[in-house]
Amino acid sequence: ARLKRAMAAFALKPVHAFSRKIMGIQGTAVDIAGVWRRLEALHVPPPPAADMELPSKKVLKSVMSALMPAADAVITMVRRYLPSPAEAQRYRAAKVYAGRVDDAEADATGAAIARCDPDGPLSFYVAKLVQIPKTKGFFAFGRVFSGTVRAGQKVRVLLPGYVPGGEGEAAGGAGGAGGGGG
Numbered sequence: 001a002r003l004k005r006a007m008a009a010f011a012l013k014p015v016h017a018f019s020r021k022i023m024g025i026q027g028t029a030v031d032i033a034g035v036w037r038r039l040e041a042l043h044v045p046p047p048p049a050a051d052m053e054l055p056s057k058k059v060l061k062s063v064m065s066a067l068m069p070a071a072d073a074v075i076t077m078v079r080r081y082l083p084s085p086a087e088a089q090r091y092r093a094a095k096v097y098a099g100r101v102d103d104a105e106a107d108a109t110g111a112a113i114a115r116c117d118p119d120g121p122l123s124f125y126v127a128k129l130v131q132i133p134k135t136k137g138f139f140a141f142g143r144v145f146s147g148t149v150r151a152g153q154k155v156r157v158l159l160p161g162y163v164p165g166g167e168g169e170a171a172g173g174a175g176g177a178g179g180g181g182g
Contacts, residue, residue, distance in 0.1 A: 018067065019060060023057075032052055086116045089113065093110065096125065096145065098162075098163055102114070108120065109146070113146045116145070116146060118148050125142045127141055127142040
């Protein structure tokens with residue numbers, strides 16, 4: 001007899017079994033007792049009882065989250081394999097900032113970025129701007145390289161191609177941190 005592949009035996013088969021039990025076959029009732037027994041057999045803590053009263057798709061989502069907690073795995077991988085921001089910033093600073101990062105007297109912002117200095121000038125990379133409905137404001141999602149962002153703080157937005165000390169310092173407007181205008 002040929003052995004089943006590990007992925008099929010230990011991952012796909014249980015996922016399909018839970019899916020069939022929870023979603024049921026059209027016209028049949030959901031076998032919640034069978035779902036509980038299967039979770040207990042796998043030593044997986046069951047989702048909250050209140051979740052079992054939800055529509056079957058939401059029950060399936062809750063059970064799958066208990067069975068395969070992706071958030072825990074992602075956080076563990078980040079902690080284990082990614083360098084700390086302070087460590088990584090030392091060698092990444094020159095790649096993310098066009099000015100000098102090795103001389104605080106020549107360029108205070110660049111040196112603050114290289115040290116991840118929370119007391120230095122604010123330097124924030126905006127990865128995504130989302131307009132706040134019915135306002136002129138935006139939520140900015142990104143990464144702080146130096147400084148500290150505070151609610152209501154006015155910030156200057158610089159467009160790509162900005163060169164420190166060059167002409168036209170700010171190519172964008174001022175906006176409040178945490179949802180200010182822009």
